[in-house]
Amino acid sequence: MSDFHKPAHSIKEQIATLSSRGLVIPDEARVHHYLANISYFRLSAYTRPFYQPGRQEHCFLEGTSFKEVSTLLAKLRVPEDTQRIERHFDWKMPVLRSWFRSLSDLRNVCAHHGRVWNREFGSRPEMPRKIPAGWPSIPVSIETGSHEHPEQRLDPRRRLYLQLVVIESMMQVVSPTSQWAERLVSLLDHYPQVSRPHMGFPGHWDTEPFWRDAVMNAREGLKG
Incomplete structure (x- = not known):
């Protein structure tokens, strides 16, 4: 069994991460709702087309069925x-x-x-x-x-x-x-x-x- 040492982040911290990577977030309350329901790792892959040009992008694997x-x-x-x-x-x-x-x-x-x-x-x-x-x-x-x-x-x-x-x-x-x-x-x-x-x-x-x-x-x- 794998050991995971990275601490869990709050939804507020997840939103801050997305914003720091260049994602334009006009409605933070809506993002909070979907992160609470869909999860960061499932949602983040779909945010890539909305990053501002030249900013860092991140892709995460959907590992959960x-x-x-x-x-x-x-x-x-x-x-x-x-x-x-x-x-x-x-x-x-x-x-x-x-x-x-x-x-x-x-x-x-x-x-x-x-x-x-x-x-x-x-x-x-x-x-x-x-x-x-x-x-x-x-x-x-x-x-x-x-x-x-x-x-x-x-x-x-x-x-x-x-x-x-x-x-x-x-x-x-x-x-x-x-x-x-x-x-x-x-x-x-x-x-x-x-x-x-x-x-x-x-x-x-x-x-x-x-x-x-x-x-x-x-x-x-x-x-x-």
């Missing part, structure tokens, strides 16, 4: 660390651990061009015990819409939809200005023939307050 982050979170036991993470995301650690594990598995399926439509996932995100305001309604079962078998139902909590809810919930913390949800809505609208229930989408999901802004922006943008 999503799976390793998920494993680290699963094994983290120091209360000071776990409580800090809980405060940041405003979710309890058991929920966050299940979310990261589930998204890690989803990422692997996507990376290997696996099917996410009409698929039950082995590791599913845990539902929070206390449902927060604005959280979408996710029933325990929905109709598949099959004409041949109208009685057929499935569990949306084992399908893609719940994982999409989890992704958007975390994006709202990590990158509040992200248009990821809008792109999701546009993608779904582009393929209306694809069965929504088989991905776990409940009926009228797009009227939920959770998705309302993304749906409105995506569809209004299409009209424009």
Whole structure:
């Protein structure tokens, strides 16, 4: 096992380092937010095009995979660390651990061009015990819409939809200005023939307050 002797730097010190290397930082609060969520070593490689000419540049290797982050979170036991993470995301650690594990598995399926439509996932995100305001309604079962078998139902909590809810919930913390949800809505609208229930989408999901802004922006943008 390698020994690391370099001291950890605060986010304020990281910003100072980036600035000293010539990076123009017009909005320090925004940089602070993204460093807190993405980390210095992942973000710094993308800052190179924004350095002032003639100033020193630095490139860092992205050595941590999503799976390793998920494993680290699963094994983290120091209360000071776990409580800090809980405060940041405003979710309890058991929920966050299940979310990261589930998204890690989803990422692997996507990376290997696996099917996410009409698929039950082995590791599913845990539902929070206390449902927060604005959280979408996710029933325990929905109709598949099959004409041949109208009685057929499935569990949306084992399908893609719940994982999409989890992704958007975390994006709202990590990158509040992200248009990821809008792109999701546009993608779904582009393929209306694809069965929504088989991905776990409940009926009228797009009227939920959770998705309302993304749906409105995506569809209004299409009209424009």
